[in-house]
Amino acid sequence: MSDTTRASEAPVLVVEHIDKSFFGVPVLRDVSLTLRPGTVHGLVGENGAGKSTLMKILMGVYTRDAGVMRWRGEEVDFTHPVQAMKAGLATVFQEFNLLPERSVAQNVFLGREPRRGVLVDNRRMIRETESLLTDLGIDFIDPEARVGGLSVAEQQIVEIVKALSVDARVIQMDEPTAALADHEVELLYAIVRRLRDRGVAILYVSHRLREIFDLCDDITVLKDGALVSTGPASELTPDELVRRMVGRSISAFFPDKIEGTAPGDVRLELRGAGNDYVDGVDLTVRAGEIVGLAGLQGSGRTELVEGAFGALAYNRGEMLVDGQALAPRSPRQAVRAGIALVTEDRKARGLALAQSVLDNALLAIRGVFPGRTRRARQSVPGVLSSLEVTFRGLDQEVQFLSGGNQQKVVLAKWLATEPRVVLLDEPTRGIDVGAKIAVYQLMRELAKNGVAQLMVSSELPEVLGMADRILVMRDGRIVGELPPSVGEEAVLALAAGTTEEVAG
Numbered sequence: 001m002s003d004t005t006r007a008s009e010a011p012v013l014v015v016e017h018i019d020k021s022f023f024g025v026p027v028l029r030d031v032s033l034t035l036r037p038g039t040v041h042g043l044v045g046e047n048g049a050g051k052s053t054l055m056k057i058l059m060g061v062y063t064r065d066a067g068v069m070r071w072r073g074e075e076v077d078f079t080h081p082v083q084a085m086k087a088g089l090a091t092v093f094q095e096f097n098l099l100p101e102r103s104v105a106q107n108v109f110l111g112r113e114p115r116r117g118v119l120v121d122n123r124r125m126i127r128e129t130e131s132l133l134t135d136l137g138i139d140f141i142d143p144e145a146r147v148g149g150l151s152v153a154e155q156q157i158v159e160i161v162k163a164l165s166v167d168a169r170v171i172q173m174d175e176p177t178a179a180l181a182d183h184e185v186e187l188l189y190a191i192v193r194r195l196r197d198r199g200v201a202i203l204y205v206s207h208r209l210r211e212i213f214d215l216c217d218d219i220t221v222l223k224d225g226a227l228v229s230t231g232p233a234s235e236l237t238p239d240e241l242v243r244r245m246v247g248r249s250i251s252a253f254f255p256d257k258i259e260g261t262a263p264g265d266v267r268l269e270l271r272g273a274g275n276d277y278v279d280g281v282d283l284t285v286r287a288g289e290i291v292g293l294a295g296l297q298g299s300g301r302t303e304l305v306e307g308a309f310g311a312l313a314y315n316r317g318e319m320l321v322d323g324q325a326l327a328p329r330s331p332r333q334a335v336r337a338g339i340a341l342v343t344e345d346r347k348a349r350g351l352a353l354a355q356s357v358l359d360n361a362l363l364a365i366r367g368v369f370p371g372r373t374r375r376a377r378q379s380v381p382g383v384l385s386s387l388e389v390t391f392r393g394l395d396q397e398v399q400f401l402s403g404g405n406q407q408k409v410v411l412a413k414w415l416a417t418e419p420r421v422v423l424l425d426e427p428t429r430g431i432d433v434g435a436k437i438a439v440y441q442l443m444r445e446l447a448k449n450g451v452a453q454l455m456v457s458s459e460l461p462e463v464l465g466m467a468d469r470i471l472v473m474r475d476g477r478i479v480g481e482l483p484p485s486v487g488e489e490a491v492l493a494l495a496a497g498t499t500e501e502v503a504g
């Protein structure tokens, strides 16, 4: 929490009565909020509530239809992100905008390179990047490293350093922890607190409520583009916050198994499977089972499931589906064999952004089982509505959906193929509380119908709440199996290697 002197300082940014419509449809209505220096201000709401849109308006990507914006006491109107950045308002995006082929320092100073005469002053760029990193307490990122080779967490830090290089007074962060593993979240927290203590105001969007309460001094709640409330976090409880976001209270976050769900025969089996990233993987997933795959970032969880999906095909060991040997060399072959992978990276792999909601939902089935397209076309609207996808029509382009709604379309796309084995890699990343519960419910229904599910998740409560068994990975290997009853600490300890291996 900020001290009282800070809190009584003049606001750095005040917005009042912001309205915004897209093609005549209102997405923000009469939204007002005040950002105080040296505080973290949480901005929460369901998918499509208008959080990212508000941020884009503040930074000059979109123009507002009505309303006033006061920057350090003066009315302003940023018409371009570069203008906002120069004034001291920086944004760390929901999806990054870094150039992977350039270095860390080049990305930090992109478009504002320091020069000596006509030449870019590389040495100065590197030196300044280095000192900004040091200020944040980061010693593991080389300013000369290629950004494309960095982890998601490291790329995020580069985005933050970019903001600091212009001496930002306000930093907007749109779901900054969505892609991070638990230990990286701690690092981000530390950075956010350090920025706050320096007097920076942070506008912080997250679907993780624990995070909102851990970090935020103030909380603004949006629902369907309208302001529900804005004020001190200390006046809210988690229950009350959820009620304001979704308009109802939620009792059971992780739904119980559906009656009649029972583990059946082994559907997916790996025996000594390995690729360039994982090795000696033995596991089974039975029909009706949900097996969780826990581990730190870089432990090989994603690479393990991508092996089973033929994206990073195994070159050692055996894989069996329903007792039949299967060695998918491509995702197409895997899908044909009844395997689906719901990925965490919706921008890169999940969707055709310029195509419609319906075309995206039919993307996988058209490619692999064209003969089933007609039937799927009929079931798609039902699946979309059970996932509570908010969209204007089946013909709306996916790029205009909010981030969380895009994720739900990815799910719908795979469900349309009626898979026997579903691999889930961070399936609820970036989706709101209500939608998360809808995804969990759907997983329970798949289990009831005999689908075998293998779920990678960095959110331990999700693994503990949904999985029948938890496999823990470290350094490309499965190091043990735990029942969900052991609790978060035990899973983390095994993942980090602070406890002994457990027989799988």
Ligand SMILES: Nc1ncnc2c1ncn2[C@@H]1O[C@H](COP(=O)(O)OP(=O)(O)OP(=O)(O)O)[C@@H](O)[C@H]1O
Residues within 6 Å of the ligand: 022, 027, 045, 046, 047, 048, 049, 050, 051, 052, 053, 054, 390, 400, 401, 402, 403, 404, 405, 430, 432
């Ligand atoms: N460029 C655009 N054109 C048309 N509609 C848009 C555009 N950008 C956003 N929208 C719509 O505005 C609404 C708000 O979207 P926004 O991305 O701000 O939601 P959000 O609160 O950030 O959601 P999420 O938590 O899923 O990221 C959504 O209904 C979305 O479809």
Ligand SMILES: [Mg+2]
Residues within 6 Å of the ligand: 051, 052, 053, 094, 174, 402, 403, 404
């Ligand atoms: Mg968003």
